[in-house]
Amino acid sequence: MSPLLLNQLAASGVAWLLIWAVVALVVVRGPRTSQLIYGACALICAVLAGLGACALFTPGAGANALELPVGLPLGRTLLGLDPLSAAFATIINIAGTIVSGYAVGYGTHAREPRRVVPLYPAFIAGMNLVLLAQDAFSFLIGWEFMSLASWALVVSDHHSADSRRAGLIYLVMATAGALNLLFAFGLLAGHSEGYAFSDMRRAAGSTMGAVVLLLTLVGAGSKAGLVPLHAWLPLAHPAAPSHVSALMSGIMTKVAVYGFIRIVFDLAGPPAWWWSIPVLVVAALTAFLGVLYALMEHDLKRLLAYHTVENIGIIFIGLGLALAFRASGLAAAGALALIAAIFHVFNHSLFKSLLFLGSGAVLNSTGERDMEHLGGLIHRMPVTAVAFLGGCIAISALPPFNGFVSEWLTFQAILLSPQLPQWIPRLLVPAVGATLACSAALAATCFVKAFGMTFLGRPRTSTAAEARETDRWSVGAMLIFAALCLLAGVFPGVVMDALAPVSRMLLGTELAPQLTQPWLRIVPIAPERSAYNGVLVFGMIAIAAAVTALVVRRFASHAMRRSPAWDCGFPDASPATQYTAGSFAQPIRRVFGSAVFRARERVEMPKPGDTSTAKAYIEVHDTLWEVLYAPVIRVVDATTERLNRLQFLTIRNYLTLVFTALVLLLIVVGIAR
């Protein structure tokens, strides 16, 4: 396929999504029409994913961008898929296809479909536009489109006060983030003749690179959910309907990562060595705090949203390392770190979408998001439980699933960092590695809790006890995601080879091809240094388990009896005596939370003779919110309170004000002259 045709097709895919958004606005009345729209979205996403994959291996798809006759008077509107765009387009559209397939079943349950369905294709179109854009203008248009469409989806449940609050905070943060990106592009374009990325690239290497980096870190980072700009994320992502949450957490954060890579790696020119330091520090903090926040949650969807924050941290650790290596001319190591980061982008888009879809299935059949009210769903929703378990193992970075491979690659990149010539990164990187290891272990804890409290044990409420398996479309979509998680973990070489054009484009080098390695193993640097073979590890576990099961079956007693739980001889019939989400996290709260969240526990015992119940209180503070956000809100509140008086002045006062303003302006003009 010729590059230009590819770009034309991709652009028309976005146009089709927009057309379907308009169609949906007109036709959607009930479940049938919603299904039609979601089915169309799934098809278009599948085509876009295919186009992205083609473009990855079509040289020149970026150079032959499609020029549209609309746009700013100064600039041109350019749409095209260079390797970076193509890789991300493939990643987000694969997930988009499956999520849309899920929505065919799940979306029919929406109470007010007209508030959700038309915005859904628009949201996907916005994200694809960001990826297709080859100039700053269309990039920002797409970015804002994506923000606003997702904002409207967040507030689609406008009856709930939580949704409205989440929507407000999201809107403020998204606007602030976009403003930063606007300035970043302004700085980049300032020296070049136009807003096209190719012009900016040509003029790259200006002295303002550092400012661009910081602006992008704030702008794209706030969208991705970097601590401390993550505050909106755990509010907004869960507030949307679950398939939209999957898109926001699984995909939209990836578009933000794309924005960061595009600006910092592609447009900002050669990095200085210290650029990696703010990125690494913020990333490590994000990974660690994200998972700790997640552990404190007992709302399933908010837990998942906080976990997105953690994974974004892991991705940015990879990106920070890539920056450090690139600045020191260690291109091969940089390629490894970059591939690790983008591999994790792919993995996270799979398992986070899967987990949000699972939470949607649970929410749909029980009406509950609170894990304290769930339990035992593995009996009632067996297929959802299997898929969800796959996602939990994958996100906990455990072999043989995919999350492990990208973290393994990140660790390999960390182990290369003694090559760095500067002292500060060499001191910093081991600490980052320890944080990464710690957050991986905390993630496993978090997902033992999420799966254990939701699906295992005994049902804690009657709604949980009467849950029903969700519809076939949803189940199918979740199983496909789970299968992809396993496949990407077993055949990681395929993904790494597919990402090679990206590192060639950004760093001018790539890893050795992995698929030519014997036995499908992956060798990031050299075989005697490290290698991982997903097929063999998976095969060995499967064979060992099968052999054990067969041997035990052959030689062991077959007698089996069902009986009440033993529980050390004191079983309690009440499901309330089970461990809850809060009690499961209690050791973590004591070990880590007392410092980070100022967590306190207090037990109020009744006086002797008093028959009232004892009460236990847990106090957990969102320290970051209280330190960073609350003061800002207070200042804004106080200022608006003051300014509010201006509304109630007399006509005389207003005239005085206008006159003073005029005089001041004239003085300013006079001085400026």
Add this chain to the structure above:
Amino acid sequence: MIRNWLTQLAHAALVLGLAPLLTGVTRKIKARFLRRRGPSVVQPYRDLLKLIRKETVVAESASWLFRFIPYLIFATTWVAAALVPTFATGLAFGAAADLIVIVALLGTARFLLALAGLDVGTSFGGIGSSREMMFATLAEPAMLMVMFTLSLFAGSTELSSISAYMVGAGAVLSISLALALVALIIVSIGENARIPVDNPATHLELTMVHEAMILEYSGRHLAVIEAAAFLKLLLYLSLIACVFTPWGTASVGAGAVAYAVGFAAYLVKLGMLAFLLVLFETAIAKMRVFRVPELLGVALMLGLLGTILLFVSRVSR
């Protein structure tokens, strides 16, 4: 190539055969320290046989996961244990899975075990799972830091290469190595539920962790889980032996005599380590649960310190 495969198979069989014996020996030594006679060293084999012949009782609220997990735990632990070079290096699968993979496989086993603890829906299972995962949040990074230190020395994350480096001429005594050794020992004690972290000999104690998770298991399921626990102890002792006392281990392509020497050396090393473990265990008291994170935190800090020392002292490797 063929030889590597045979070595690999021999390892897989050896760890399986030897693991209960190692536990039997540690129990015997411990009993002697406590001035008891103690059961025979082959008692763990008898226990396993006894368990698989018994009827299995499964709680009514247990799901299918409860019955699958024992085999998965055993399989992952077995694979991990078979990847650690014991008497000879040059394992066929050594190039497929490095030290990070071994740690992660144990992580998978722990993840599944914690889920099994929650499956029946009893309070004891929950206690065990939640505490086990809390210990893991410090023990796992500590283990990875140890791994960082070792692989920075050897320029490889593969155990065979690390072992070969340690026995080779290039190896030097270093503070980082000492720190890594201490950290690894602490992690091993924690991960194997030994005193002072947990007491493998007790049941019905509020401080128990590992035993609380498997409280509902019986019969063949329990046998498989017990066998996995035996394997895990063997794995950690083999790991210490492989990395810190690599002498005698047969290298790739060595003759039959070297293999025999390697085997004898391995048995001696295991015996010594088991003795030291028991000596330490008998000399110390069980710790309160919330003191354990401090101990494991020490391991993490030692590991991190070792790594940072290496990062700043080496230009490149």
